[in-house]
Amino acid sequence: MSERARFLRTVVAASLAATPLAAVPAAASAAAVPLRVITWNICGEAGSPRGENGYCPYRDDPGAKVEQIAGLVSRHQATVVLLQEVCGLAPDSHLERLKAALGPGWSFARASGARPDGRTDCRGELSGELGVGIAVKSPITGTKVTQTLPPDPSGKNKQTLPTLCVRTGNWPRTHICTTHILADPKDLRRPKQVANVKAAASQGGLDVVLGGDFNLFPGSAELRPLSSAYEECDASGTTRNEVTHHAWTNGKHVYRKRDHIFASKVSGSRRFTSCDSDQSLMDRTPNIKDVSPNGYSDHAPLIGYLKV
Structure with missing residues (x-):
């Protein structure tokens, strides 16, 4: 081989190696990669003991929760995991443990x-910082954090609830996002927060996949900016609007759907091919001292399969 031929081969090889994943055509990178999404509020931050408001099972046992997340990923061959009330950064936090459990090929993003x-x-026996997290079976090519909860006008409530979005190599035209909406129905900031979440998710005109704990029920007027713009995974089919949350209120069980996965609509067909709430992982026992839980969160994970 001539010196010129060797030089040209070296230049071509270096150019290919430097090509960013985001520049790879969607047909080449995404054709064989399904989009299977899990969203789950794991209530993974230490709080009240059994019998008190705010209790959640295994709050001080990140290993137990991560084992269940990894099991869900394996059973559904999931490629996207959206988590709320999750601890990150510290070596023994949920997200760091999940990195080890899922292994190579997965990328992570988080927002406090x-x-x-x-x-x-994260309080109690936990360490790290509280927030939301995303795990994707793809290189992450871009991350955007938007503080979508308006400030409390009184200044007394300092809560922040960010919307976290990523772009990836396998789905370069898709904005994959997660968020957590205020729980208090009397808080007048909720409609503006929902509007801000929609603006953050739709930024750039990309295809949208948005999941999280919305604390809003199907048909809610406050949820309409999202439910009218996007397809919700559990809004049609033989089983609709499955329960995703259990509360023990005034001595009674209360079951509701608070968690949703939304996606950009596709003309002429359903975007979601499957949607399921795995209630076997949701604690359904009375919040009474000395009663053992039968689940790992007060929320059930919601799993949606989408057409790519």
Whole structure:
């Protein structure tokens, strides 16, 4: 081989190696990669003990929760995991443990969210920072964090609830996002927060996949900016609007759907091919001292399969 031929081969090889994943055509990178999404509020931050408001099972046992997340990924061959109330950064946090559990090929992003007292640290026996997280079976090519909860006008409530979005190599034209909407139905900031979430997710005119704990029920007027713009995974089919949350309120069980996965609509057909709430992982026991839980969160994970 001539010196010129060797030089040209070296230049071509270096150019190919430097090509960013985001520049790879969608047909080449995404054709064989399904989009299977899990969203789950794992209530993974230490709080009240059994029998008190705010209790959630295994809050001080990140290993137990991560084992269940990894099991869900394996059973559904999931490629996207959206998590709320999750601890990150610290070596023994949920997200760092999940990195080890899922192994090579997965990428992670996170955003911190503050409690009403303004603190972001995970309390009790946990370490790290509280917030939302995304795991994708693809290289992440871009990350955007938007503080979508308007400030409390009184300044007393310092809570922050970010919307986290990523772009990836396998789905370069898709904005994959997660968020957590205010729980208090009397808080007048909720409609503006929902509007801000929609603006953050739709930024750039990309295809949208948005999941999270919305604290809003199907048919809610406050949810309409999202439910009218996007397709919701559990809004049609033989089983609709499955329960995703259990509360023990005034001595009674209360079951509702609070968690949703939305996606950009496709003309003439359903975007979602499957949607299921795995209620076997949701604690359904009375919040009474000395009663053992039968689940790992007060929320059930919601799993949606989408057409790419």
